[in-house]
């Protein structure tokens with residue numbers, strides 16, 4: 638699992654969907670020997686698939702602080718992908734930042750949340766806490782404040798077609814989402830950059846915003862089905878998500894996020910993501926088309 642040169646770039650969460658996309662973006666321009674990735678389990682299939690790409694695979698478990706400083710040894714640039722744990726995240730992130738300090742990592746890019754400093758979303762609290770830890774750590778760092786993944790809504794396309802209604806709680810809030818691959822490309826650009834990006838705060842969002850009514854119209858148009866948007870009060874939307882089989886905490890998080898979207902929490906018109914990418918962000922219509930193709934429609 639090792640390569641001859643010493644890796645200088647490290648990606649955490651490389652087994653996740655965002656991390657995998659970042660790695661593939663990086664490998665297009667950076668030699669594999671310059672990259673190390675973090676996994677929780679060193680000898681499973683997922684780790685072996687990563688090693689087959691020529692990158693160094695190291696155990697970096699946010700729940701086992703002793704693995705982290707060792708994993709970060711010699712790393713110059715660290716992409717810190719936020720944990721997906723809803724209950725242990727601040728403790729996990731504390732451990733990661735302490736380890737980065739101990740290993741004297743030269744630069745950290747952290748995947749935060751759009752407008753985390755003022756966002757009303759329940760999700761924002763952990764990101765605010767992590768941003769404060771980074772500020773107090775003395776580490777040089779940049780914040781990648783990612784907006785909503787379009788994929789979050791694409792997960793609702795199949796049920797919307799089945800029930801002839803796209804259900805949400807965002808009223809007429811405008812949502813500037815972008816594809817996960819767009820955010821991954823931006824993260825790759827920042828972590829491989831030779832520019833001094835310490836201190837930068839990137840508010841990353843799609844170029845074009847839409848309401849959920851507009852999303853439903855586009856879905857209706859492309860699928861040739863009538864799929865109206867049906868707005869529900871937050872509690873009813875949460876119950877509908879639980880009824881559809883989501884765990885209660887995830888349903889609560891999504892309903893809270895839609896309620897935040899109604900207040901504009903997922904909207905941004907700064908176009909910093911497109912600027913980082915040097916191209917337009919992925920339009921909603923393309924994401925819908927891709928989702929329908931995957932559903933065989």
Ligand SMILES: NC(=O)c1ccc[n+]([C@@H]2O[C@H](COP(=O)([O-])OP(=O)(O)OC[C@H]3O[C@@H](n4cnc5c(N)ncnc54)[C@H](OP(=O)(O)O)[C@@H]3O)[C@@H](O)[C@H]2O)c1
Nearest residue numbers: 650651652653654655656698699700719720721784785786
């Ligand atoms: N902006 C948005 O719309 C949005 C949406 C979803 C998520 N997010 C955030 O963005 C992050 C990346 O998104 P994603 O789509 O890549 O999520 P994901 O597919 O769920 O990936 C999460 C990654 O975190 C890793 N992880 C979890 N617990 C860990 C631990 N104790 N130690 C080390 N690694 C651990 C996972 O490892 P395993 O594979 O071993 O579990 C996985 O690699 C998420 O974790 C979440 O914080 C943002």
